[in-house]
Amino acid sequence: MSLRSDVTHGDEIRSPKLGPAGWARWIWGQITSMRTALLLLLLLAVAAIPGSLLPQRSSDPNGVTAYFQANPTTAPTLDKLQAFDVYSSAWFSSIYLLLFISLIGCVLPRTRHHWDALRSEPIDTPRSLKRFPAYLAKPSKQAGVLENFAEQLRRMRFRVKVTKTSVSAEKGYVRETGNLLFHVSLIGVLISVGIGGATSFSGQRVLVEGESFVNNLAGYDSFSPGVWFDSKTLQPFNVKLDKFVATFDLRNKTNIGTPLDFEAFVSLRETPTSKPVASKIRVNYPLEAPGANIYLTGNGYAPVLTFRDKDGNISFSGPVIYMPQDANYTSLGVIKLPDAKPNQFGVLSFFYPTKAVLKTGAFTSGYPAPVDPLVSMNVYVGDLGLDNGIPSNVFSLQVHGLKQVAGGKSGTKALTLELGETKQLPQELGTVTWDGLKRYASLDIDYNPMQVWIFLFAVLAFIGLITSLLTPRRRVFARKTETGYELAGMAKNDDPRLQGILEELVLGLKVRKK
Amino acid sequence: MKDVMLNPVLDRYSLVAIFAAMAIYTVAFLVFVWHLSRLSSTSKKMQKSAPKLERSALFILITAVLFHGAGVVMRGVAASRVPWANMYEFSITGSFVIVAIFLFAWFVKEIRVIAVLVTGFALLVLGAATTNFYVQVKTLMPALQSYWLVIHVTVAVLATAFFNIAAALAVAYLLRNWGRLKKSKAPALQLVKRVLSVFPESKKLESLSYRFNMIGFILWTFTLVAGAVWAERAWHRYWGWDTKEVWTFIIWTIYAGYLHATATRGWTGARAAWLSLVGFAAILFNFTIVNLFFKGLHVYSGLK
Numbered sequence: 001m002s003l004r005s006d007v008t009h010g011d012e013i014r015s016p017k018l019g020p021a022g023w024a025r026w027i028w029g030q031i032t033s034m035r036t037a038l039l040l041l042l043l044l045a046v047a048a049i050p051g052s053l054l055p056q057r058s059s060d061p062n063g064v065t066a067y068f069q070a071n072p073t074t075a076p077t078l079d080k081l082q083a084f085d086v087y088s089s090a091w092f093s094s095i096y097l098l099l100f101i102s103l104i105g106c107v108l109p110r111t112r113h114h115w116d117a118l119r120s121e122p123i124d125t126p127r128s129l130k131r132f133p134a135y136l137a138k139p140s141k142q143a144g145v146l147e148n149f150a151e152q153l154r155r156m157r158f159r160v161k162v163t164k165t166s167v168s169a170e171k172g173y174v175r176e177t178g179n180l181l182f183h184v185s186l187i188g189v190l191i192s193v194g195i196g197g198a199t200s201f202s203g204q205r206v207l208v209e210g211e212s213f214v215n216n217l218a219g220y221d222s223f224s225p226g227v228w229f230d231s232k233t234l235q236p237f238n239v240k241l242d243k244f245v246a247t248f249d250l251r252n253k254t255n256i257g258t259p260l261d262f263e264a265f266v267s268l269r270e271t272p273t274s275k276p277v278a279s280k281i282r283v284n285y286p287l288e289a290p291g292a293n294i295y296l297t298g299n300g301y302a303p304v305l306t307f308r309d310k311d312g313n314i315s316f317s318g319p320v321i322y323m324p325q326d327a328n329y330t331s332l333g334v335i336k337l338p339d340a341k342p343n344q345f346g347v348l349s350f351f352y353p354t355k356a357v358l359k360t361g362a363f364t365s366g367y368p369a370p371v372d373p374l375v376s377m378n379v380y381v382g383d384l385g386l387d388n389g390i391p392s393n394v395f396s397l398q399v400h401g402l403k404q405v406a407g408g409k410s411g412t413k414a415l416t417l418e419l420g421e422t423k424q425l426p427q428e429l430g431t432v433t434w435d436g437l438k439r440y441a442s443l444d445i446d447y448n449p450m451q452v453w454i455f456l457f458a459v460l461a462f463i464g465l466i467t468s469l470l471t472p473r474r475r476v477f478a479r480k481t482e483t484g485y486e487l488a489g490m491a492k493n494d495d496p497r498l499q500g501i502l503e504e505l506v507l508g509l510k511v512r513k514k
Numbered sequence: 515m516k517d518v519m520l521n522p523v524l525d526r527y528s529l530v531a532i533f534a535a536m537a538i539y540t541v542a543f544l545v546f547v548w549h550l551s552r553l554s555s556t557s558k559k560m561q562k563s564a565p566k567l568e569r570s571a572l573f574i575l576i577t578a579v580l581f582h583g584a585g586v587v588m589r590g591v592a593a594s595r596v597p598w599a600n601m602y603e604f605s606i607t608g609s610f611v612i613v614a615i616f617l618f619a620w621f622v623k624e625i626r627v628i629a630v631l632v633t634g635f636a637l638l639v640l641g642a643a644t645t646n647f648y649v650q651v652k653t654l655m656p657a658l659q660s661y662w663l664v665i666h667v668t669v670a671v672l673a674t675a676f677f678n679i680a681a682a683l684a685v686a687y688l689l690r691n692w693g694r695l696k697k698s699k700a701p702a703l704q705l706v707k708r709v710l711s712v713f714p715e716s717k718k719l720e721s722l723s724y725r726f727n728m729i730g731f732i733l734w735t736f737t738l739v740a741g742a743v744w745a746e747r748a749w750h751r752y753w754g755w756d757t758k759e760v761w762t763f764i765i766w767t768i769y770a771g772y773l774h775a776t777a778t779r780g781w782t783g784a785r786a787a788w789l790s791l792v793g794f795a796a797i798l799f800n801f802t803i804v805n806l807f808f809k810g811l812h813v814y815s816g817l818k
Contacts, residue, residue, distance in 0.1 A: 034774055034777065034778045035778055035780075035781070037774055038771050038774040038775055038778055038781065041767050041768075041770050041771040041774065042767070042768070042771045042789075044767050045764045045767040045768050045771070045796075048760055048763055048764050048767070049760075049764065051755060051760055052757045052760040052761060052764075052804070052808060055809070056755060058754065058755060059754050059755055059756055059810075060809065063809065086755075087755050193753075202750070202751070247516050249518075249653060251519070252518070252519065252520040252653070253522070254520060254522055254650040254651060254652070255520055255650075255651075255652050255653055258652055258653050258655070259655060259656055260516050260518070260653055260656075261516055261656055261659075262656050282656065283656040283657050283659070283748060284656070284657065284659060284660040284662075284747050284748045285747070286747065286750070293750070295749075295750035297749070297750060444750040446750045446751065448751075448752075451746065451752065454752065455743070458739045458742070459739070461735075462735055462736065462739060465731075465732060465735055466732055469728050469731070469732060469773075470732075493724070493776075493777075494717075494721045494724075496721075
C-alpha cells in the first residue's frame with residue numbers, strides 16, 4: 001500500500017525451508033506488499049459493482065421488496081450471498097479490512113524508515129554517475145567548484161553532504177511525509193466511519209401543516225439507530241410545521257411545472273419550556289436543532305377527509321398523506337376504516353392537484369400546484385386484516401381478498417370529489433366529505449457525532465495526497481573528475497525538470513566566475 | 515431562484531454555435547489525420563510540409579473551440595446559471611474543457627500526437643449530446659440549488675478531462691508498443707506502422723499519461739470529498755452507496771490501483787496503460803449507462 005516499490009518486504013525472504021515464524025513473516029510480507037495492495041484495490045472496485053446493479057436495503061428497501069416479488073426464485077439465493085447488503089457484507093468487508101491491514105503493515109515500517117531518513121545525512125555519492133537519468137560532465141579548472149555547487153544546492157533547499165571529492169544532495173522529503181499522512185488519514189477516515197455508524201441515528205417523520213414533532217423515539221415514523229446509540233441522549237426539542245410553500249414555474253414556457261423552491265416554515269423549541277423560534281428548512285439547507293440536523297427530503301399533499309356512517313357518526317376525520325407518483329403530483333393515498341359500520345372498508349384514492357383527462361378517459365394531473373384539484377376513490381369492502389395484530393404498511397392496501405365496490409370493474413364508478421364536496425359511498429357505507437387541503441413535509445432527523453472527524457481526516461488525506469504527488473523527491477550528485485566535474489540527478493518518479501537543474505547549477509558557476 | 519427568466523432564443527443560438535463547432539471539429543480532425551499521414555510519409559518533401567499542416571490544424575481547432583465555448587456560455591446565460599445541470603450541458607461543457615486543457619498542454623510537443631483522438635472524442639461527445647441528450651433550458655431543481663453545484667461539478671469535469679487526455683495517451687502508448695503489429699509484414703499494416711513510427715517515445719507517452727492521471731486523481735479525490743459534503747447537506751447523509759456514489763468510488767479505486775501499479779515492478783508500462791483505460795471506461799459508464807438506466811438519487815439527465 002505504498003507508492004514506492006523498494007518496500008516489498010516479501011521479496012527479502014526466499015529460503016526454501018521455513019519454520020512457522022518464517023511462514024508468518026512470509027505471509028505478512030505478502031500481505032503488505034504493493035502487489036497485494038494493488039490487487040486488493042482492484043478487487044474492491046470489482047466487488048463494489050453488484051451493489052449498483054441490484055437494489056440495496058440501505059439505500060432502496062422498496063426496490064429490494066420489488067426485486068423479491070419479481071424474482072421469487074433467484075432473490076433468496078442472492079440474499080444468502082448478501083447481494084442486497086453488499087457494502088456491509090462479509091466478503092466486501094473482508095476485502096477492505098485486508099486492504100487496511102496491508103496498509104498498516106506497509107505504513108508502520110515506512111514511518112520508521114522515513115523518521116530515520118529525516119534525521120540522517122544524504123546517502124554517499126554513488127561510484128558511477130553516468131547511468132543516472134540526468135547527467136552531465138564538463139571540463140573545468142576552476143577552484144572550489146564543489147563548494148559552489150553545495151552552496152547553490154543549499155539555496156535550492158536541498159539537504160547537502162560534502163566530502164573532499166563529491167557532493168550529495170537530497171530534497172523533497174515531504175513527498176514521503178505526505179504519502180504517509182495520506183495513508184494514515186485513510187485509516188482515520190475508516191475508524192471514524194465505523195464509530196460514526198455505531199453512534200449515529202437517522203429518523204424520519206412526516207409532518208402535515210399544523211402538526212408538531214417532539215424529539216423522542218415515539219415521535220418518529222421510522223428510526224434507525226447505530227448499535228451504540230442511546231435514545232436517552234435525544235434532546236427534547238420540538239418542531240412544528242407552520243406552513244409549507246412549494247413554488248412551481250408558471251412563467252417560462254419550456255419549464256412549466258418545474259419546482260423552483262420548497263420551503264418548510266417551522267417553529268423550533270429547543271427545550272419544552274423555551275420559546276418557539278421561527279425558521280425555514282429548504283432542500284440543501286437543513287435546520288440545526290440541539291443534537292440533530294433536520295432535513296427536508298420530500299413533500300406532498302394531505303387532503304383533509306371525513307368519513308361518516310349512514311347515521312352520521314364520524315369513523316375517520318383528518319388529513320391523509322398522499323404519496324406523489326409523478327412530477328405533477330398525481331398522488332396516491334390509502335384510507336383504512338377498520339371500525340366502520342356495518343362493514344369495515346378501505347379506500348384507494350388518487351389526488352390530482354390540477355385535474356386533466358387523458359385520451360383513455362382516465363384522470364391525470366396537468367400541473368403540480370392545486371389549481372383545479374380533484375380526489376377520486378376506489379372503495380373495497382372486506383377484512384382489512386388489521387385485527388390480527390400483524391403490523392401493515394399504512395401507505396398500501398392489500399386488495400387481495402377484498403371486494404371492490406366502487407371504481408374499476410365493480411360496476412359502480414369511482415367516486416370523485418371537488419374540494420368541499422360530500423359524496424355518498426356505495427352499499428350504505430355512509431358519506432365522505434373533502435373538507436380541506438393541506439401540505440406535508442417529509443423530514444429526516446439525523447445525527448452523526450463523528451462526521452466532523454470524518455471530514456477532518458478526509459481533508460488531511462487530501463493534503464497528504466497533494467503533497468505526496470506534487471512534490472518531487474530529487475537527489476543530485478556532483479563529483480570532481482580528472483578533467484573537471486560531473487553532475488547527476490535522479491528522482492523518485494520521472495522528473496522532467498531534472499536535467500534543467502543540473503544545467504542551472506553549471507550556469508550558477510559561470511555567473512560567479514565573472 | 516423564484517424569478518428566473520429563461521431565454522429559449524439564446525439557447526437556440528447556443529445550439530447553432532455547438533453545431534458550427536462540430537462542423538469545424540470535423541475539419542480539424544481530418545486535417546490532423548492528414549498531418550499524421552504526411553508526417554509518416556516516405557517522401558522527404560511531404561514530411562517537410564507536415565509542420566505547416568499541423569499549424570493550420572491547430573488554428574482550425576482553436577476556431578472550433580471558440581465556437582464551442584461560445585455555445586457553452588450562451589447556454590449558461592440562457593438558463594441564468596452554470597451550464598452543467600443535466601447530461602446535455604455536462605457533455606458540452608465537459609468536452610469543451612477537454613479540448614481547452616489539451617490546447618493548454620499544446621506546448622508539450624509529445625502530446626500533439628493525440629490531437630486526432632481528442633478532436634474525434636469531442637466530436638463524438640457533441641454528436642451524442644445534440645442528438646440523444648438535448649433538453650431545452652430548464653431551471654435548477656431544488657436539490658441542485660447549492661454553491662456545491664459549482665464546486666463539485668466543476669472539479670468533476672476537470673478530473674474527467676485530465677483522465678480523458680491520459681487515456682488518449684495510454685492508447686497512443688499501447689499502439690506504439692503493439693508487438694504483433696510491429697512484427698506483422700502485412701502490406702495493409704505498413705502505413706499504420708509508419709504512422710506509429712512517428713509517435714513519441716513510449717517512455718515519454720507513459721510519463722505524460724501518468725502526469726495527467728495523477729492530476730486527474732487529485733481532482734477526483736476532491737470531487738468525492740466535496741460530493742460527500744454536499745450529500746450531507748442535500749440528502750442528510752455524507753455517503754449512502756447511491757449508484758453514482760458507488761461508481762465514483764469504483765473509479766477512485768481503479769485510479770488508486772493505477773497509481774500503485776506505476777510503482778510496482780511488473781505493472782508499469784502496458785498494464786498500467788490498460789488500467790488507465792479501464793478507469794476511463796468506468797467514467798464513461800458512470801456518465802452514460804448509470805445516468806440513463808440505473809436507479810438512484812443523481813437522476814439529473816433531464817431525460818424521460
